[in-house]
Amino acid sequence: MAGASVKVAVRVRPFNSREMGKDSKCIIQMSGNTTTIINPKAPKETKSFKFDYSYWSHTSPEDINYASQKQVFRDIGEEMLLHAFEGYNVCIFAYGQTGSGKSYTMMGRQDQQDQQGIIPLLCEDLFTKINDNNDNSMSYSVEVSYMEIYCERVRDLLNPKNKGNLRVREHPLLGPYVEDLSKLAVISYTDIQDLMDSGNKARTVAATNMNETSSRSHAVFNIIFTQKRHDSESDNTSEKVSKISLVDLAGSERADSTGAKGTRLKEGANINKSLTTLGKVISGLAELASASNKNKKKKKVEAHIPYRDSVLTWLLRENLGGNSRTAMVAALSPADINYDETLSTLRYADRAKQIQCNAVINEDPNNRLVRELKEEVGRLRDLLYAQGLGDIIEMTNAMTGMSPSPSLSALSSRAGSVASLADRIMFSPGSEEAIERLKETEKIIAELNETWEEKLRRTEAIRMEREALLAEMGVAMREDGGTVGVFSPKKTPHLVNLNEDPLMSECLLYYIKDGITRVGRVDACSRQDIVLSGHFIKDEHCIFTCATDPNGEAVILEPCEDAETYVNGKRVTEPTVLRSGNRIILGKSHVFRFNHPEQARQERERTPCAETPMEPVDWAFAQRELLDKQGIDMKHEMDQRLQELEEQYRREREETNNLLEQQRLDYESKLEALQKQVDRCYPDAAEEEDEPEEEVQWTERETEMALWAFRKWRCYQFTSLRDLLWGNAIFLKEANAISVELKKKVQFQFVLLTDTLYSPLPPDLLSPEAAKDREKRPFPRTIVAVEVQDQKNGATHYWTLEKLRQRLELMREMYDRAAEVPSPALEDCDSAMTGGDPFYDRFPWFRLVGRAFVYLSNLLYPVPLVHRVAIVSEKGEVKGFLRVAVQAISADEEAPDYGSGVRQSGTAKISFEDQQFEKFQTESCPTVSLTRTGVSQEELRIVEGEGQNSEMGPSADEVNNNTCAANPDEIESPLKAGLEGPLEGAMEHLRIGNVFTFRVTVLQASSISAEYADIFCQFNFIHRHDEAFSTEPLKNTGRGPPLGFYHVQNIAVEVTKSFVEYIKTQPIVFEVFGHYQKQPFPPLCKDLISPLRPSRRQFPRVMPLSKPVPATKLTALTRPTAGPCHCKYDLMVLFEICELEANGDYIPAVVDHRGGMPCHGTFLLHQGIQRRVTVTIVHETGGDIEWKEVRELVVGRIRNTPETDDAIIDPNILSLNILSEGYIRPTQDDRQFLDSDMPRTFYRFEAAWDSSMHNSLLLNRVTPYGEKIYMTLSAYVEMENCTQPTVITKDFCMVFYSRDAKLPASRSIRNLFSSGSLRASEGNRVTGVYEVSLCHLADAGSPGMQRRRRRVLDTSVAYVRGEENLAGWRPRSDSLILDHQWELEKLSLLQEVEKTRHYLLLREKLESTLLLGQESLLSCGSEELCDSPFSSSEAGQGPSLGPDIPNERQRELAAKCLRLLTHSFNRDYSHVCVSASESKLSEMSVTLLRDSTSGLALSTMTPSSTCPSLSESRYGKTELRPPTPRSRAASPDPNALQEGEVKKSPTGPPEPRPRSRLFVPDIQEIRVSPIVSKKGYLHFLEPHTNGWVKRYVVVRRPYVYIYNTERDTVERAILNLSSAQVEYSEDQQAMLKTPNTFAVCTEHRGILLQAINDKEMHDWLYAFNPLLAGSIRSKLSRRRAGQMRI
DSSP states (O other): OEEEEOEEEEEEOOOOHHHHHTTOOBOEEEETTEEEEEOSSSTTOEEEEEOSEEEEOSSOTTSTTBOOHHHHIIIIIHHHHHHHHHTOOEEEEEEEBTTSSHHHHHTBOTTSGGGBOHHHHHHHHHHHHHHTOOOTTEEEEEEEEEEEEETTEEEESSOTTOOSOBOEEEETTTEEEETTOOOEEESSHHHHHHHHHHHHHHSOEEOOSSOTTEEOSEEEEEEEEEEEEEETTTTEEEEEEEEEEEEEOOOBOOHHHHTOOTHHHHHHHHHHHHHHHHHHHHHHHHHHHHOSSHHHHHHHHHTTOOGGGSHHHHHTTTTTTSSSEEEEEEEEOOBGGGHHHHHHHHHHHHHHTTOEEEOOOOBSHHHHHHHHHHHHHHHHHHHHHHTTOHHHHHHHHHHHTOOOOHHHHTTGGGOOOHHHHHHHHHHSTTHHHHHHHHHHHHHHHHHHTOOHHHHHHHHHHHHHHHHHHHHHTTOEEOTTSOOEEOOOOSSSOEEEEEOSSGGGTTOOEEEOOSEEEEEEOTTSSSOOSEEOOSTTOOSEEEEEEEEEETTEEEEEEEEOTTOOEEETTEEOOSOEEEOTTOEEEETTTEEEEEEOHHHHHHHHHHOTTOOOOSSOOSHHHHHHHHHHHTTOOHHHHHHHHHHHHHHHHHHHHHHHHHHHHHHHHHHHHHHHHHHHHHHHHOHHHHHHHHSOOOOOOOOHHHHHHHHHHHHHHHTOOHHHHHHHHHHTHHHHHHHHHHHHHTTOOEEEEEEEEEOOSSSOOOGGGSOHHHHHHHHHOSSOOEEEEEEEEETTTTEEEEEOHHHHHHHHHHHHHHHHTTTTSOOOOTTOHHHHHTTOSTTOOOOOSSEEEEEEEEEOGGGTTTOOEEEEEEEEOTTSOEEEEEEEEEEEEOTTOOOOOOOTTOEEEEEEEEEOOHHHHHHHHHHHOSOHHHHHHTTTHHHHHOSSOGGGGGGGOSOHHHHHHTTTOSOHHHHSOOHHHHHHHHHHTTOGGGOTTSEEEEEEEEEEEESOOTTEEEEEEEEEETTOOSOOEEOOOBOOOSSSSOEEEEEEEEEEEEOOHHHHHHHHHOEEEEEEEEEEOSOSSOHHHHHHHOTTSOOSOOOOOOOOOOOOOOOSSSOOOOOOOEEEEEEEEEEEEEEEEEEEOTTSOEEEOEEEETTOOTTOOEEEEETTOOEEEEEEEEEOOOTTOOEEEEEEEEEEEEESSSOOOTTSOOTTOEEEEEEEEEEEBOOTTTOOGGGTTSOOEEEEEEEEEOGGGGOOTTTSSOOOTTOOEEEEEEEEEEETTBSSOEEEEEEEEEEEEOTTOOOOOOEEHHHHHOOSOOOGGGGSOEEEEEEEEEEEEOOOOOHHHHHHHSOOOOGGGSOOTTGGGGTTOOOOOHHHHHHHHHHHHHHHHHHHHHHHHHHHHHHHHHHHHOOGGGHHHHHHHHHHHTOSGGGHHHHHHSSOOOTTSHHHHHHHHHHHHHHHHHSOSOGGGGGGHHHHIIIIIHHHSTTTSTTTHHHHHHHHTSTTTTOHHHHTOBGGGTBOOOOOOOOOTTSOOGGGSOBTOBOOOTTOSSSOOOOOOOEEEEEEEOOOOSOOOEEEEEEEEOTTSSOEEEEEEEEETTEEEEESSTTOOSOOEEEEGGGOEEEOOHHHHHHHTOOSEEEEEOSSOEEEEEOSSHHHHHHHHHHHOHHHHHHHHHHHHHHHHHHHHO
8 A cells, every 4th residue: 555645525505694785706616526716807717726535515406416415524534534444544534724624524413413524423433333343352542632733732622631732742653643632442432422522612613704613723532543453373462553543624815815913813814824834744745756766756745844843743744755655635716706715725626646655564563662662772772871860760759659770779879969960960961851861661561561451441540530630619510421411410409690781691600529528718728618719618618418318318507606607598507408599799799599300300399380480580689688688778769869969959050040140240240331432432423323324325226246256255155065074074985985985886976066057056966945045035046065976877966965974874884784785786787776775876768868948939920940959968068969940820720741751739818917927027037137248148158256366457258258347238128128118119019917819839959969769859838837838758879860759839928027027038848868878987087087997007006195294493484374375386496415426526415216216215325424415496487486585494204115104203304514505507408499599497405414424233233135215405595585485395215335335327217228328417306396486474354254164064075994995986075066166167158158049040030031111120139139148238228229221230149159269268167268168168159160160169279368478479580589588687697697606695695675574475286197197208499599409308297307318317407288278370381381289388487399290299188288289189180071072
């Protein structure tokens, strides 16, 4: 059998509850002996392994392929048992992750016969074969040991005395073994079963996330099986000894999967350590077995097999590749969530399959061992005698109880004292080790010579000791000895504990033995039979005496002196006879019930019909009994105490009320006295108050304007909206974090909703108070809602903030029980629609596509009109177009025959009540005149913040719409005349009381996206929400001809005043609905809409921005409140660390720029050299910014990590000595083409830095390899026109080399791959980009301004659990308000466009149909319709022009419409005006902009509007004149300074003008964006020359970084795109004759750039301004399309 390999079997178990709760899928497949695992992430990727056995136990026993426990035993256990009978050592061990079924395979379930594991079945089969033996010459003996290895410590599970950790030792002959491990002899399977049960209960198990009964220790069950054969002929006995090792390994696990914490985590670490060592051993043995030259390489490989790294592998050394027949069972989990662990187990088993074991039959091991051990004992004795220490042997034998040999007793006279022996041992080399080995060997000889009968007696003695120890602890064993627990004996009197906790009552049982049973403490003089502890327990507390009297056995309780002992609540001091059921209290806390089974039986026989007590005898009963006997009425005591407390409370409340009343009277008297003083000091003021104020005579127009302004200010919502956004941001973050972790595919974001015509607020988004206020509110309400983007179902919902909080509570509950609730399948859409999931809402089948409005003014002069109106969504996006016809018909007119394709409804009769319509007008626009003049249109456009820029003058909107006319007569509306004129004259068909019939025909819908299927339309009057007219749904494919509704609806109305007013001013609302048939989020927008998924792109690590280092010399100044921002400047700051050279010059230290990010670098410094820090500030020259002096330069926060804890006070802050400061002229390297016409300002200061003054070990040693040192520098610089110094802060990264180390030149990524020459000194600096803001000092301001400035708790920065999964997502705040203003602006403009188109269409129709006799009617109608925001000037100038000169009128209206459509809608969005006007508004004004859009677009993109320098250029000479700078009296003259010279003047530049300190400065470092939009070479036009300068440009929005060359490592100039205007003009290129050029205009200069070719130019434009590039491409594509049509 030598050289046999390890038998390996794998077994897969069924799903457990945890895996079923997560809807796991099976990834294991078995075919024969081949096992295949499937990668759940890539189902086509499979791995197959072949083993000796593959057991499929994943299904139920009914499956034909199911492998049961008995089948596993038949294949593995029976074979191993057969080897044991042959005399081989045998080992079976189970391996697998936590919860994979190892313990079930090895031990099984003891209570079910068909589910027992390998160990019990093997033991049972072993004794079955022994009992079936009929050979009298054979005899068998079986010994058992059971140990566990827990946290690398060995514990005996069968001997209660071995409580500590057992030592693992190694013998040269026996190998590794456990010292003092119990080996108990057994004679039947029942004995083994009892021992196994006892050991399993003592084994360490604990609950983890993966398995509730997870084995936390390795269990090794050893059976020593001895076979003796007696040969009668030779009278010789031969033995074969087999060692059967059955191992149940602890589960391999990952801390994140098992949820291990604390002790469980330490246990898991030790478990994984031992299993890792076992894996290393198996790998080493597998390599050894597969080695080609076994004889040569075997020794080398064996030397590296780490048996000793773990206790487990040390003890199993013989079983792994040694003298053993070994089998391994690998338990597998079938779930896809355990793919990594299962694959690791399969690889583990595959390696174990290659191990070769050299098993031999163990014949007569005892005889050989005894002989070899006796020889070793003889050698050790001779060694001791040779060293003159023979007398120690006798001393040792006397101490251990062994009889000395005669030769040793002869030398006993030489024995000295113990001290002399110790001294002799100390000076004898190797004597201690020899004595220790001698003891060890003699102990082994005694164990081997022990007979079988002695072993049985020792086993019985250990069992008796175990039972006695348990009985002493109050734990009894059943009489059969099988089960440990609390069992009432049948005859013996005993005590049972009673506890306040019912679960702990009757858990301890103490026997009262025959004779005397003593009760006391553990430290009593004599041994106590029952040991108690606690207060009032004496050392010897009481004695129980069990004696026999004529009536039977009686127990007497005799308390000791001063020992508190109570029987049935009464204290006893004399011996008392106990009766069964008595309550005994010892001390104050130990309560027992005395039970005497014999007594109870006799009493039941004497009184068989005795009633049972009404109340159970428990701890509470005993305590009440004790109090009753002592005369304490608890209820009375509690009532009395309660009355006392109530009386005390009543008394204290009266005193408090009296004190408050007294204080109130005192304050009132003080207020009256102060009022009298004020009246005496200011008698005139008091008289003025008494006098009635004179009323100001306001005109009606002024009164209306004042009321309008007051109502608008009351409805101002900017601050309240901001407070709601900031205050609820934390709830939004938490909801998104939970959604990402639970993989719900739902995202939440704030949204603002305003009650407008295109976006009416749903009733469920308004609170009851807001709904009531809605009727009285003169301006539209804006609310903060939550937009829920359900990407799973393609739906968008809106929640209120209150609903978000309610749903968040349910989300938290779902998150907490996420491990139990199964995750819904992707295709299970029904569950999402039921509303049971807090993340999802029910969504209707049809969803709103958009709204359109058709005005009815043509019914005044009954002419038919066909409208083509835009279908606009709530966001202001045009979703399609609708064609609607409106015409007046006679009451008896029959509908024409439209054909079979027309759907015709009957005539609907509706009524217009004046009261109802007046109520609607009050709700929507209470001041009719203001609504008609257009002033109230601002309420639709501006929800908040309109008053911020009131000092800037009228806006472009107001100028174009003439809404800011100064003449009140221009604003007044001719409403009365407009109403009465038609009623009395021309409009005979609209006489009040008549029935007027008109027809609305819905013709076609076009350009609706294919996302919407089953399109239908419904329409109604604006104030009638209760009913609507609806068309039939039509299929929409998004292709082909328009959808033809052809729905005819006749409407009959009794003419009232309100109806006439309605058709003059109000439209009919058309709502288009459709059914979504796919996701509404396109793939390109999904990343923009939902950036919750972490990006796979890895960006360079960015150093965090540190807070300033506190100044040491400056006093702490309170930062004043900043007001409006005056100006902003971009600073480029250059930092250098200069080191002293041998020639006495300070040169910049080498900087390593290999990080690849701008504004970063590592200073390479030498240790022990004097240094200086140089800081140079570069910025555009301007009169507002002037540097005065450097107040202090401090460095600190020395650390070896980029991050710093700003809360810790740094004791090593060092203030540097300023050596020089002042304005300088830039060096040749720093001069750029920008400095030729308007030089930039350079301000430099230098300070000495002695790094040894920090007393930091990081700075005073050579930096180890791979480590970097970080330091923070802060410069406190005072500016001439500011209230306090400002701070420039920068983090330095440094590496220190030895003093004589040779350092390379400046290095960077670009240097490695580029060519050309570049001086190294140019790159020895680090750049920083900063933004300085100069703000005015804030005044106290109005209450409104104070309310706006107040600091509101911004919860968006608070951390929530799981925030790291949001990948930088943040809730929207102030920017959302600005964006919403832009959306309202678009909706308002769209509404005005529809009015204008309707008016122009009506004029055109009237001109072609009306006769000359109807001129007066036309004039009146025109006057009515012109009463709108864009015609108010004509209304004020007089009656509108009639049809006599229609061409002039049309020209005026066209000019107004074009101004409306092409002006800049909002200053904050001026950069998108071109694209907005072309892409959106051109679709709405089809007829007006068709011929003029391109020309207007080109005119708006000319640089003259924003960059005057380009418009003033002399194109012939291609010269670019920079804009005239602002006053620079405070700026220095750079030409007056020599290159590199510093003007050492603390007062700054020459002749400074005195300034008043007006500004509050603030400097913020700009974090460099890791995303590069574009990089490459561009040509810059150099001012005053005809040449172009080539520079390398990198665009990292919003900044453009300019370098000299591609190899340049230091930024030479920067451009801020956020404050610059990018312009492109084809006319400019034609005049300059320079193709591929565009301009960048900043506040200080204009720059002309040229690209290599046209494609490069468009790419650069896209990098600089994506919106402008998109609009240019759109315009060019339209131009090409027009040329192709021509």
